Amino acid sequence: MLDIRAIRSQPEWFRRGMERRKADAALVDALLLADKRWREALAEVERLKSQRNKASEAIAAKKRQGLDASAEIAEMRRVSETIKQLDEQVREREAEVQRLLLEVPNIPHDSVPDGDSEADNVPVRHVGDKPVFPFEPKPHWELAEALDIVDFERAVKITGSRFVLYKGLGARLERALANFMLDFHVSNHGYTEMFPAFIANEESLVGTGNLPKFGEDMFKLEGLPYYLIPTAEVPLTNYYRDEILSARQLPVKLAGYSACFRSEAGSAGKDTRGLIRLHQFQKVELVKLVAPETSYDELERLVQDCARILDALELPYRVIEICTGDLGFKETKKYDLEVWMPAQGVYREISSCANFEDFQARRAGLRFRREEGARPEYVHTLNGSGLAIGRTVAAILENGQQADGSVRIPKALVPYMGTDVIRREVK
RNA sequence: GGAGUGAUGGCCGAGUAGGUCGAAGGCGCUCGCCUGCUAAGCGAGUAUACGCCGUUAAGGCGUAUCGACGGUUCGAAUCCGUCUCACUCCGCCA
Numbered sequence: 001m002l003d004i005r006a007i008r009s010q011p012e013w014f015r016r017g018m019e020r021r022k023a024d025a026a027l028v029d030a031l032l033l034a035d036k037r038w039r040e041a042l043a044e045v046e047r048l049k050s051q052r053n054k055a056s057e058a059i060a061a062k063k064r065q066g067l068d069a070s071a072e073i074a075e076m077r078r079v080s081e082t083i084k085q086l087d088e089q090v091r092e093r094e095a096e097v098q099r100l101l102l103e104v105p106n107i108p109h110d111s112v113p114d115g116d117s118e119a120d121n122v123p124v125r126h127v128g129d130k131p132v133f134p135f136e137p138k139p140h141w142e143l144a145e146a147l148d149i150v151d152f153e154r155a156v157k158i159t160g161s162r163f164v165l166y167k168g169l170g171a172r173l174e175r176a177l178a179n180f181m182l183d184f185h186v187s188n189h190g191y192t193e194m195f196p197a198f199i200a201n202e203e204s205l206v207g208t209g210n211l212p213k214f215g216e217d218m219f220k221l222e223g224l225p226y227y228l229i230p231t232a233e234v235p236l237t238n239y240y241r242d243e244i245l246s247a248r249q250l251p252v253k254l255a256g257y258s259a260c261f262r263s264e265a266g267s268a269g270k271d272t273r274g275l276i277r278l279h280q281f282q283k284v285e286l287v288k289l290v291a292p293e294t295s296y297d298e299l300e301r302l303v304q305d306c307a308r309i310l311d312a313l314e315l316p317y318r319v320i321e322i323c324t325g326d327l328g329f330k331e332t333k334k335y336d337l338e339v340w341m342p343a344q345g346v347y348r349e350i351s352s353c354a355n356f357e358d359f360q361a362r363r364a365g366l367r368f369r370r371e372e373g374a375r376p377e378y379v380h381t382l383n384g385s386g387l388a389i390g391r392t393v394a395a396i397l398e399n400g401q402q403a404d405g406s407v408r409i410p411k412a413l414v415p416y417m418g419t420d421v422i423r424r425e426v427k
Numbered sequence: 428g429g430a431g432u433g434a435u436g437g438c439c440g441a442g443u444a445g446g447u448c449g450a451a452g453g454c455g456c457u458c459g460c461c462u463g464c465u466a467a468g469c470g471a472g473u474a475u476a477c478g479c480c481g482u483u484a485a486g487g488c489g490u491a492u493c494g495a496c497g498g499u500u501c502g503a504a505u506c507c508g509u510c511u512c513a514c515u516c517c518g519c520c521a
Binding site for chain 1: 446489
């Protein structure tokens with residue numbers, strides 16, 4: 001959510017921001033109009049309330065002295081009636097401002113490259129050497145099925161399409177990756193491990209920006225104001241919702257493992273095979289709450305924290321900077337980490353790291369005080385996937401595959417896996 | 428799921444025959460004084476949001492907030508209704 005007062009004082013800057021990110025600059029004007037209407041009604045009703053408060057005092061004083069106050073009371077009866085009507089109007093107009101505010105996207109940071117779409121994203125660096133195979137590399141779903149470590153077909157029977165079931169060393173690999181990633185971020189990067197509920201309420205989803213606009217992307221619990229979380233970002237970012245932190249608590253760095261549920265509405269036909277696009281996947285998510293002036297440095301560090309996992313897993317990847325036109329609703333700046341998938345010969349997004357500045361903080365009431373007695377300020381929030389586990393499994397399978405269909409396990413994972421290779425179990 | 432109790436400021440805790448209560452008191456915290464350290468003591472201060480005025484300042488004015496919402500009333504922390512949450516006991520369960 002943007003700052004309505006900032007919009008009032010420099011509308012032109014916000015219009016330009018909307019244009020940069022290919023959003024409708026008229027949103028700004030709609031907002032300004034609604035805001036003006038609200039403030040007009042508010043000023044009027046507050047004036048009347050002030051009058052009423054003074055009159056009430058006078059009435060009380062008269063009564064204490066045993067004097068008759070029925071004339072004043074009759075007068076105030078009328079004023080109160082007007083106040084009641086105006087209050088209703090103020091409520092409606094304020095709700096309108098709020099409604100608009102909740103649907104207006106964030107403004108890109110100055111440093112973000114201009115662009116219209118995905119095609120204009122800018123590669124920042126490539127890391128690691130792509131593996132060279134003396135054979136035709138297989139896609140991960142073929143490897144996995146041959147190794148009998150993932151069962152797509154039966155998962156469909158049990159639940160439905162776009163669900164999966166891990167089995168044997170596949171299940172172990174999922175678990176190993178979760179443990180490895182959490183351990184890594186906790187001990188090397190100073191994050192606090194969190195294990196949240198996988199269901200969140202509407203307030204939390206409004207806080208992170210998933211509601212009111214993107215309800216369709218989530219699974220809602222029938223008849224309840226609850227949703228399956230699309231990412232641990234939701235519970236982690238909302239952890240301190242409506243609280244005021246002290247400056248010394250910052251930066252807050254949280255690492256949470258969770259299942260993530262996405263309805264993938266509108267993605268029919270995309271990535272229908274394998275572990276890339278599912279209704280449920282697991283992920284270790286990193287969330288930071290930081291002092292505003294540090295948030296862009298913290299973003300760079302966040303990208304590094306996530307990239308270290310790929311380094312440790314010996315997976316080749318690239319870092320790309322997302323252009324203004326491809327930026328998400330709530331982001332001011334974003335980097336994606338894309339892992340190399342040899343069978344398809346493409347880089348696939350495996351992590352997304354973004355700064356939201358005070359966009360979420362404003363929605364979720366995340367504030368801090370610089371010092372005792374200072375006015376509360378909004379923190380900046382950031383998050384990044386560190387990493388998406390399903391896609392990591394896919395990358396390990398494809399990059400680690402060997403001529404006989406077995407898969408080499410990265411050294412860092414061996415202690416967690418208890419083996420350095422996955423091969424077909426012979427029964 | 429059944430029965431009961433309760434929700435006041437950073438914390439504890441007053442305040443129910445409605446009026447001067449944003450709210451006594453204590454603790455904590457901040458600043459100052461004092462004390463040859465520490466402790467104690469003394470004084471002052473110590474919520475948030477929004478609107479208006481003001482140089483997007485200092486500051487001033489106003490409105491709202493005593494779990495939430497709604498009602499009664501000229502006026503509600505105080506009365507009425509609904510809801511939410513917490514705690515206790517019973518049942519059930521991992």
